[in-house]
Amino acid sequence: MTVPMPLIIGVTLAVLLGLATFLTWFERRLLGLWQDRYGPNRVGPGGILQAVADGVKILFKQDWIPPFADRGVFVLAPAIGMMTVLLSFGVVPVTAFWSIAGNLNVGLLFVLAMMGMGVYGVVLAGWASNSKYALLGGMRAAAQMISYEVFMGLSVLGVVMQAGSFSMRDIVLAQSGLWFIVPQVLGCMVFMLAGVAETHRLPFDLPEGENELGAGFHTEYSGMKFGMFFLAEYAGVVLISALLATLYLGGWQGPLLPPPLWFGLKTGALVCLFILLRAALPRPRYDQLMALGWKILLPLSLLNIAATGAILLLHAPG
Amino acid sequence: MFGILRTLWLTFLHMGHRRVTVGYPEHKPPLPPRYRGRIILSRDPDGMERCVACNLCAVACPVDCISLQKAEQDGRWYPDYFRINFSRCIFCGMCEEACPTYAIQLTPDFEMSEYLRPNLVYEKEDLLISGTGKYPDYSFFRVAGVKIPGKDKGEAEREAPPVDIHTLLP
Ligand code: SF4
Ligand code: SF4
Numbered sequence: 252m253t254v255p256m257p258l259i260i261g262v263t264l265a266v267l268l269g270l271a272t273f274l275t276w277f278e279r280r281l282l283g284l285w286q287d288r289y290g291p292n293r294v295g296p297g298g299i300l301q302a303v304a305d306g307v308k309i310l311f312k313q314d315w316i317p318p319f320a321d322r323g324v325f326v327l328a329p330a331i332g333m334m335t336v337l338l339s340f341g342v343v344p345v346t347a348f349w350s351i352a353g354n355l356n357v358g359l360l361f362v363l364a365m366m367g368m369g370v371y372g373v374v375l376a377g378w379a380s381n382s383k384y385a386l387l388g389g390m391r392a393a394a395q396m397i398s399y400e401v402f403m404g405l406s407v408l409g410v411v412m413q414a415g416s417f418s419m420r421d422i423v424l425a426q427s428g429l430w431f432i433v434p435q436v437l438g439c440m441v442f443m444l445a446g447v448a449e450t451h452r453l454p455f456d457l458p459e460g461e462n463e464l465g466a467g468f469h470t471e472y473s474g475m476k477f478g479m480f481f482l483a484e485y486a487g488v489v490l491i492s493a494l495l496a497t498l499y500l501g502g503w504q505g506p507l508l509p510p511p512l513w514f515g516l517k518t519g520a521l522v523c524l525f526i527l528l529r530a531a532l533p534r535p536r537y538d539q540l541m542a543l544g545w546k547i548l549l550p551l552s553l554l555n556i557a558a559t560g561a562i563l564l565l566h567a568p569g
Numbered sequence: 570m571f572g573i574l575r576t577l578w579l580t581f582l583h584m585g586h587r588r589v590t591v592g593y594p595e596h597k598p599p600l601p602p603r604y605r606g607r608i609i610l611s612r613d614p615d616g617m618e619r620c621v622a623c624n625l626c627a628v629a630c631p632v633d634c635i636s637l638q639k640a641e642q643d644g645r646w647y648p649d650y651f652r653i654n655f656s657r658c659i660f661c662g663m664c665e666e667a668c669p670t671y672a673i674q675l676t677p678d679f680e681m682s683e684y685l686r687p688n689l690v691y692e693k694e695d696l697l698i699s700g701t702g703k704y705p706d707y708s709f710f711r712v713a714g715v716k717i718p719g720k721d722k723g724e725a726e727r728e729a730p731p732v733d734i735h736t737l738l739p
Contacts (some may be wrong), residue, residue: 282585283583283588284584284588285580285581286580286583287583287587287588287589288588288590289588289592291589527577527580528577530580531579531581532573533578
């Protein structure tokens with residue numbers, strides 16, 4: 252069974268952007284549910300058209316570029332942020348037959364590379380804004396995302412070792428017996444934390460840090476450029492959830508239900524977990540964040556690699 | 570670590586809790602009778618204006634949003650005009666506390682939004698109600714020693730007739 256590539260790309264893009272928009276509403280409703288209030292519930296049934304209303308509003312807002320900003324880079328930054336997230340989805344296999352480049356043999360590396368690129372979106376935004384709060388936000392983003400990328404890369408190595416491949420499809424196929432979350436529970440935790448930091452979501456949203464930096468790196472942004480950052484953030488949440496589902500929860504595999512549904516369910520549940528993190532946890536201090544990364548997560552992921560390697564060697568045939 | 574997980578779990582459990590939000594336009598929140606909302610001027614049990622234009626409320630008002638002018642008829646003082654600027658009023662209730670005649674009272678009603686700011690300036694016609702408000706039996710002129718038509722000096726409740734100073738002459 253082959254599905255024409257343009258169709259896959261088109262549908263993926265449409266679903267992703269739709270999902271990111273939907274999440275802007277869904278997150279607020281869910282936060283409301285967990286904080287004993289309602290959230291936006293007025294526009295349309297259950298408030299679902301709130302996303303549309305917000306979109307229309309943000310499209311018609313004045314798209315203001317501050318005179319002191321570096322114009323070219325200022326415009327480029329949100330595009331980079333959005334693009335890298337969307338490109339990463341290319342290698343995520345939704346099912347065995349439905350993915351843009353699911354069996355790319357360096358799939359996982361591609362994702363990590365794209366995340367590395369994604370830092371530029373935030374850092375350049377902070378830099379080009381040419382204002383102190385934005386710059387501070389961008390600087391934090393650089394330090395936070397680069398250091399968390401280290402453990403992110405290291406934490407997935409366990410999975411790669413077990414599956415013996417960087418290709419996302421092979422990784423999923425290797426989990427047909429046992430999901431990797433069981434042997435790789437340590438790696439999964441580290442990957443998840445690094446993922447939260449990587450998408451600079453709460454509680455690790457120090458680059459934004461509303462209460463000390465205004466809005467951090469996107470302080471100077473308005474209109475749809477701000478909207479791009481926003482959508483990229485939500486798309487990033489979906490991406491990390493999809494990656495977690497693929498790498499540790501067996502991707503599309505599962506009993507009874509059809510594969511795409513399994514993938515959607517796992518990803519959806521993880522997205523809800525992301526939102527729960529936001530609802531429940533306070534933001535750590537900046538130095539606490541860095542200390543957590545370098546003093547706890549790095550040793551943990553190294554330990555994970557060493558243990559996985561040792562066990563694999565012991566069980567190696569011959 | 571455990572604390573973080575516990576927080577997550579407890580927050581998750583809030584899914585089953587009742588929401589505290591009151592969906593306002595559909596569900597009106599219950600307001601206690603002494604709620605400090607829109608201000609009214611009440612009348613005494615005889616249907617006369619209670620306000621005696623003493624200006625105490627205007628003086629007590631911390632934001633100076635009350636303005637009135639005294640007029641007089643047959644010994645009774647009453648406000649010629651009485652104006653409250655609700656775009657300044659902070660609903661503190663000081664005016665009600667200051668009023669010696671229970672004339673000015675705050676009521677449990679806060680739905681007084683306007684599109685135009687001048688519409689928030691209420692005149693006496695807007696403020697004056699035909700009832701007695703929170704104090705149904707009180708009438709200032711029946712207990713005060715002021716002479717008004719139908720009630721001479723010394724005829725108020727619990728008031729002794731005035732001393733005839735001429736009888737004190739030697
Ligand atoms: S409630 Fe307070 S602010 Fe309002 S009129 Fe009375 S004294 Fe003034
Ligand atoms: S409302 Fe009360 S305090 Fe104000 S002028 Fe009238 S009698 Fe005096």
